[in-house]
Amino acid sequence: MADSISLKRLVTRLLLVVVAMFAFGFALVPLYDVMCKAFGINGKTAGQYEGEQVVDLSRQVGVQFLSSNAADMVWEFHPKADRLDVHPGAVNEMLFVAYNPTDQVMKAQAIPSISPANVAVYFHKTECFCFTQQTLQPGQRIEMPVRFIVDRDMPRDVKHLTLAYTLFDITARNPPVARTGG
Amino acid sequence: MSGVIDDHGHVGHDEHATHGPARGLMRWVLTTNHKDIGTLYLWFSFAMFLLGGSFAMVIRAELFQPGLHIVEPAFFNQMTTMHGLVMVFGAVMPAFVGLANWMIPLMIGAPDMALPRMNNFSFWLLPAAFALMVSTLFMPGGGPNFGWTFYAPLSTTYGPESVTFFIFAIHMMGISSIMGAINVISTILNLRAPGMTLMKMPLFVWTWLITAFLLIAVMPVLAGCVTMMLMDIHFGTSFFNAAGGGDPVLFQHVFWFFGHPEVYIMILPAFGAVSAIIPAFSRKPLFGYTSMVYATASIAFLSFIVWGHHMFVVGIPLVGELFYMYATMLIAVPTGVKVFNWVSTMWQGSLTFETPMLFAVAFVILFSIGGFSGLMLAMAPADFQYHGTYFVVAHFHYVLVPGAIFGIFASTYYWLPKWTGHMYDETLGKLHFWLSFIGMNLTFFPMHFVGLAGMPRRVPDYNLQFANFNMVSSIGGFMFGVTQLLFLFIVIKCIRSGPPAPAKPWDGAEGLEWSIPSPAPYHTFTTPPEVK
Numbered sequence: 001m002a003d004s005i006s007l008k009r010l011v012t013r014l015l016l017v018v019v020a021m022f023a024f025g026f027a028l029v030p031l032y033d034v035m036c037k038a039f040g041i042n043g044k045t046a047g048q049y050e051g052e053q054v055v056d057l058s059r060q061v062g063v064q065f066l067s068s069n070a071a072d073m074v075w076e077f078h079p080k081a082d083r084l085d086v087h088p089g090a091v092n093e094m095l096f097v098a099y100n101p102t103d104q105v106m107k108a109q110a111i112p113s114i115s116p117a118n119v120a121v122y123f124h125k126t127e128c129f130c131f132t133q134q135t136l137q138p139g140q141r142i143e144m145p146v147r148f149i150v151d152r153d154m155p156r157d158v159k160h161l162t163l164a165y166t167l168f169d170i171t172a173r174n175p176p177v178a179r180t181g182g
Numbered sequence: 183m184s185g186v187i188d189d190h191g192h193v194g195h196d197e198h199a200t201h202g203p204a205r206g207l208m209r210w211v212l213t214t215n216h217k218d219i220g221t222l223y224l225w226f227s228f229a230m231f232l233l234g235g236s237f238a239m240v241i242r243a244e245l246f247q248p249g250l251h252i253v254e255p256a257f258f259n260q261m262t263t264m265h266g267l268v269m270v271f272g273a274v275m276p277a278f279v280g281l282a283n284w285m286i287p288l289m290i291g292a293p294d295m296a297l298p299r300m301n302n303f304s305f306w307l308l309p310a311a312f313a314l315m316v317s318t319l320f321m322p323g324g325g326p327n328f329g330w331t332f333y334a335p336l337s338t339t340y341g342p343e344s345v346t347f348f349i350f351a352i353h354m355m356g357i358s359s360i361m362g363a364i365n366v367i368s369t370i371l372n373l374r375a376p377g378m379t380l381m382k383m384p385l386f387v388w389t390w391l392i393t394a395f396l397l398i399a400v401m402p403v404l405a406g407c408v409t410m411m412l413m414d415i416h417f418g419t420s421f422f423n424a425a426g427g428g429d430p431v432l433f434q435h436v437f438w439f440f441g442h443p444e445v446y447i448m449i450l451p452a453f454g455a456v457s458a459i460i461p462a463f464s465r466k467p468l469f470g471y472t473s474m475v476y477a478t479a480s481i482a483f484l485s486f487i488v489w490g491h492h493m494f495v496v497g498i499p500l501v502g503e504l505f506y507m508y509a510t511m512l513i514a515v516p517t518g519v520k521v522f523n524w525v526s527t528m529w530q531g532s533l534t535f536e537t538p539m540l541f542a543v544a545f546v547i548l549f550s551i552g553g554f555s556g557l558m559l560a561m562a563p564a565d566f567q568y569h570g571t572y573f574v575v576a577h578f579h580y581v582l583v584p585g586a587i588f589g590i591f592a593s594t595y596y597w598l599p600k601w602t603g604h605m606y607d608e609t610l611g612k613l614h615f616w617l618s619f620i621g622m623n624l625t626f627f628p629m630h631f632v633g634l635a636g637m638p639r640r641v642p643d644y645n646l647q648f649a650n651f652n653m654v655s656s657i658g659g660f661m662f663g664v665t666q667l668l669f670l671f672i673v674i675k676c677i678r679s680g681p682p683a684p685a686k687p688w689d690g691a692e693g694l695e696w697s698i699p700s701p702a703p704y705h706t707f708t709t710p711p712e713v714k
Contacts, residue, residue: 007296007372014364018402025406025436029421032432041499070425071339111424117497168425 041120045112048131049124049149053089056152060085063150065094066164073169075100075108075136080143088152091126095143096165100136107171108134115162122154123161133170211306214298216283217702221601222305223280224594228670230272230312231587235663237265242625242659244642245652258642259327260319266330270448271355272312274586278451279304279362281593282390284601286366288695288702289384291375291711296368297361304361311354318344329640331441334422334433338414345415349408356405363397366390375694377713381475384693385468388475389454392482396443396450399486404440407433431496438489446485448582449549450478452589453520456542458693459596460524463539464531465690470523477516477523484513494565503562510560514553521550536688537611541592544584544619552580555630573633579626583662584619591618591669596691598676599683603701606676614672617665624658 036044063086065079076099086092100106110130114120125131129144136142148163204213213219240261244252253261283301287294295301318325321344328336337345370391374383383391410421410433420426422433453474461468468474490498490506498506524546535543555577559565568574591614598606628651637648644652686696694713698706 007368010368010371011297011364014367014398018360018364018398021399022402022406025403025439026410028403028436028439029410029432032429032435036429039499039501041502109425111427118499166424170425 041117045114045120045123045125048128049126051124053149053152055087055089057087059156060087061150061154061158062160063092063148064160064162065096066162067096068164068166070166070168073108073167074102075106075167075169076141077165077167086150088150088154091147091149093145093147095145096129097141097143098134098136098167099141100138103138104171105138106136106169108136109168109170110134110165111168113164113166115164116158119154119158119161122151122158123163124149124151130165212302214294214302215704216287216295216298216301217601217704219295219301219305220280220282220284223276223283223308226305226308227273227275227277227280227590230268230276232666232670233316234265234268234273235666237261237268238659239663241265242656245644246656247653248644248646248649250643253642255642256324256327259329259640260325262640263326263329263332264316264319267315267326268312269582270330270444271352272308274448274582274590275359276308277590278390278393278448278586279359279366281386281451281455281590281597282362282366285593285597285695286369286387286390287373288600288698288706289387289693290370290373290378291694291707291713292369292373293705293708293710295365296372297365300361301365304358304365307354307358307361311351311358314347314354315351318342318347321347331437332411333437334411334414334430338411338422341415346412349412352408353405356401359397360401363394363401366394367398370394375707375710375713381472382713384454385457385471385474385478386451386454389450389457389478392478393447393450396447396482396485400440400443400447403436404444407436407440410436431493434493434496435489438492439486441492442489443482443485445578445581446481448586449589450482452545452586452593453478455589455593455596456524456545458691459538459542459592460527460546462596462688462691463534463536463542464528465533466527466531467692468523469526469529470519473519474523477519480516481513484509484516488513491560491562491565494562495569507560507562511557514557517553521546521553532690536595537606537608537615538592538596538688540612540615540619541588541595544615545588545592548584548588548622549581552577552582552585555580568633570639571633572629572637572639575639576626576629576633579629583622583626588618591615594673596688597695598673599687600695600700600702602677602680603683604676604678604680605683605687606672606680610668610672610675614665614668617668618662621658621662621665625655625662626658628652628654628658 035041037046062083064083065081067077067079069075069077076097078097080095080097084092084094098108112128112130114123125146125148127145127147129146134142134144146163150161210218210222213222240253241258244250244258283295286292315325323342323344325342325344326332326337326348327342332348370383370387410419413419414421414423414428420428422428422430424430457468457474488506488510490502491510494503494506533539555573559568559574559577595606595611632648632651635648637644683700685699687700694711695702697711
């Protein structure tokens with residue numbers, strides 16, 4: 001039959017569409033990251049910042065620090081202060097304290113998030129404990145620094161922003177380093 | 183509930199065995215006949231409709247009065263989840279595939295579906311998939327309890343142990359739907375009778391062709407989505423896990439990329455059926471056939487770019503909110519074209535209101551109400567208030583119950599004489615319509631009010647101020663639920679007895695399916711008809 005050949009071709013094409021759309025579902029994953037980076041959305045911060053900026057003494061921005069533990073994370077984890085008032089362009093430092101109360105060696109990864117999400121692109125970290133994973137011996141307590149610059153170009157209507165860290169227990173999983181670079 | 187499913191199976195077996203060449207159970211297991219498979223799909227979907235409906239009865243019983251009375255909150259969550267999953271994947275989608283199996287070959291003059299063996303396989307995957315999914319309710323830790331949208335991390339990190347069974351069930355349903363869709367496309371594109379050009383096809387065939395393309399475009403994305411869940415849960419990946427660099431919000435993007443076209447998958451075939459029924463009972467040709475085709479295609483295209491309107495409150499940027507808001511509102515234009523075409527078809531027609539027409543007219547009116555509440559939800563700033571409330575529940579039940587379900591009821595009554603060779607009981611049919619109509623509105627209309635006042639979805643308890651409206655909703659819900667047993671009775675009665683149906687029982691009806699005798703012989707159009 002003549003049309004059984006075209007039927008075969010049609011079904012093959014439709015199956016190709018199915019495979020392509022299955023792949024597209026997975027392609028949404030890198031696509032999502034690219035979009036978030038390109039538009040600076042989702043409150044994700046970029047990796048290590050290398051630049052320097054002139055300090056803008058004409059205004060101050062309140063930076064609030066939050067810390068929380070992911071489910072099943074037993075470490076003590078908090079910033080040394082709740083809040084800093086900073087000048088855009090200046091390098092600032094905040095220390096976060098982490099304490100492993102268990103009798104086991106544990107490994108943790110902190111994931112940062114900036115709120116409001118659209119100012120994440122104006123928040124630069126020159127150094128951050130979230131760039132690496134932390135391994136703490138039983139009962140060990142450490143102070144971990146984050147150094148940051150609030151960009152001079154940040155919109156003037158933003159008077160406050162919040163830097164939040166969530167600490168994850170990755171001892172069991174020991175996964176690849178966070179894709180965003182922290 | 184399995185007893186109910188068995189009963190339906192037997193009714194199907196006994197009654198239809200006379201039409202086919204083979205007898206006994208194996209006929210139904212091995213059949214490749216499009217009418218047999220259509221019948222299997224329809225009975226299966228009705229069994230699932232009753233099962234999903236009984237879950238809804240549990241929900242409405244719990245919400246009858248404020249306070250926790252009947253079920254544990256954990257079980258309540260499983261009920262809302264399973265109600266949604268069973269109704270979407272078990273009742274509505276298979277019902278339309280069943281209608282497609284029965285009617286598309288008859289409407290385009292084809293002897294059968296293009297891929298009959300695959301057709302058999304795609305049906306028999308479904309009982310397996312749902313047996314797997316429903317069995318999770320009896321497992322330790324219970325069944326899916328994370329809502330039918332199964333957002334990560336609720337379904338991954340915090341999901342019950344049984345979530346893996348749920349994932350495999352979704353995979354099987356997806357494969358079934360994809361194979362069904364490929365079959366429909368192949369049939370429509372390859373097996374049309376000579377002279378049946380694309381623009382002469384009945385609208386039900388057109389809407390199903392477009393639906394089938396939607397299915398093969400988005401069901402694989404759903405499969406990818408649950409595969410990512412599976413890998414996160416069992417293979418240590420971090421697609422949706424922030425600890426490993428993933429993002430839970432990504433889940434919502436992937437899910438709704440599937441989920442929004444999915445809602446059109448559940449409504450487009452109903453559009454097609456109503457576009458056949460309204461002209462038949464108005465005794466006028468359909469107004470604006472060509473615009474109907476283009477409107478359906480536009481709706482299908484737009485459904486791919488509006489998924490963000492489900493996510494207005496997750497923190498997408500302002501530009502995104504505006505884009506999704508305007509794109510969503512744009513859907514009102516082709517939908518409006520359709521509604522006006524249906525109304526124009528009725529305008530100055532010689533209307534009669536047999537049961538199919540009653541359901542079809544109710545479809546147009548009530549679906550429009552659901553469309554309007556959809557427009558309200560589409561407004562991003564307003565959605566911040568409506569999101570996650572009963573207003574959303576009211577909205578999507580108004581498009582799904584009087585939309586998809588009434589569309590299926592209308593189709594069933596319209597084509598039942600063709601399937602069974604008997605007329606159904608018109609009085610009982612009208613009774614079924616009015617009880618369904620009243621019950622449905624009693625159930626869902628008050629949900630608009632409690633939703634606007636802030637009653638959240640998916641919670642087994644509520645504030646005292648919502649008590650009266652919830653009691654009304656529950657009474658309406660019980661009424662609607664019990665009424666569907668009447669539908670079962672009407673269909674069985676029609677199969678067993680009733681006045682014999684002529685080849686064309688509706689004098690205004692048009693289409694090839696009315697050129698063959700009633701009941702439709704086991705094999706039809708073995709020589710293709712000539713279409714002028």
